[in-house]
Amino acid sequence: MPIPLASSSLPRSLLRDDVYRRLRDAIVDGTFEPGEQLRDGDLAAWLGVSRTPVREALLRLGSSGLVVAHPGRSTTVSPIEEAALRDARDVVAAMHELAVRETVARLTPTDIARMRDANRRFTAAAARGDVSAALDADDDLHAVPVEVLGNAAVVTVLEQFGPIVRRAERLRFGSDAPAAAERHERFIALCEEGDAAAAAAMAYETWHTLPVSAAETAG
Template sequence: MPIPPASPSLPRSLLRDDVYRRLRDAIVDGTFEPGEQLKDGDLAAWLGVSRTPVREALLRLSSSGLVVAQPGRSTTVSLIDETSLRDARDVVAALHELAVRETVGRLTPDDIARMRAANRRFTAAAERGDVTAALEADDDLHAVPVAALGNAAVETVLEQFGPIVRRAERLRFGSDAPAAAERHERFIALCEMGDAAAAAAMAYETWHTLPVTATKRAD
């Protein structure tokens, strides 16, 4: 779709990370569609910043596979490629499995409470058809063990490849939501019981419920 006609200008002191996140989120939520050309001048005007942080953000998005940059020609939103999606999904699943295996047994009651609260928000958002809120709640739930792990390398890799998985997941979100909420509750219960092996296995399997073939785009 075209660049939105209006958007609240971001503060002039905006850090490059903020520009990156705004563009990343616009790709993940479908504001910018697969195959759409992105012009740094238009994006800079939309965000109310100079072209420099936009160009830096586009380079980062290229390294994560969300855009395809052709030097001297154009930058476009990448198509949802089956192989790239499978690779990203497998990495994300493995790192969440690691985080759960290493932290179950030392998650606090507050951690468990945050996970349950996130699942309640997930369920409510899914019931009203708010995909964005549902996926944000899902992110919050799975972020608890990652935060407890405190491994900066794991967080960096998830920051890079997680959006690829979420982008595809938005396309298939819907009928699976009730089953996902039930899986969340079973997963939280395992974490609360301190069953690290079972919880880690379930974390890995949860990310593999995303069927890569069903989300491949032909455009």
């Protein structure tokens, strides 16, 4: 869709990361669609910033695979390609598997309660068809072990490849939501029981429920 006409200017303290997150989120949530041209001047006006942080953000988005730069022309939003999505999904799954395996023994009752609350919010949002809220709740649930792990390298990898997976999840979100909520609850129970191996395996398998091809979707 075209760049929205209405947007509040960001504060003067805006950093490059803020511009990057705004543009990344606009791609992930479908505001900017695959193949859409992104002109730095238009984006700068929309965000209320100069072109410099926009150009830097577009470079970062290019390294993440969310946009494609055409030399001498404008930048476009990347299509969702099967190979790139499979690679990103596998990396994201591995990072979450690592986080869960290393932190199950350290999760507190408060951490478990946060995960259960996130799953309740996920279930409620999915039931009312609020995809954004459901995916935000899903993020909150899986973020708990990552936060407890406190590994900056894992966070960096997830920040790079997570948006690719999330964009595909948004487009394919639907009838699997009740089953996803049940998987979440089983996963949380394993964490609460302290079964690190089973919880880590389930975390890995959960991310692999996202189909990356037409054949997997049909299956």
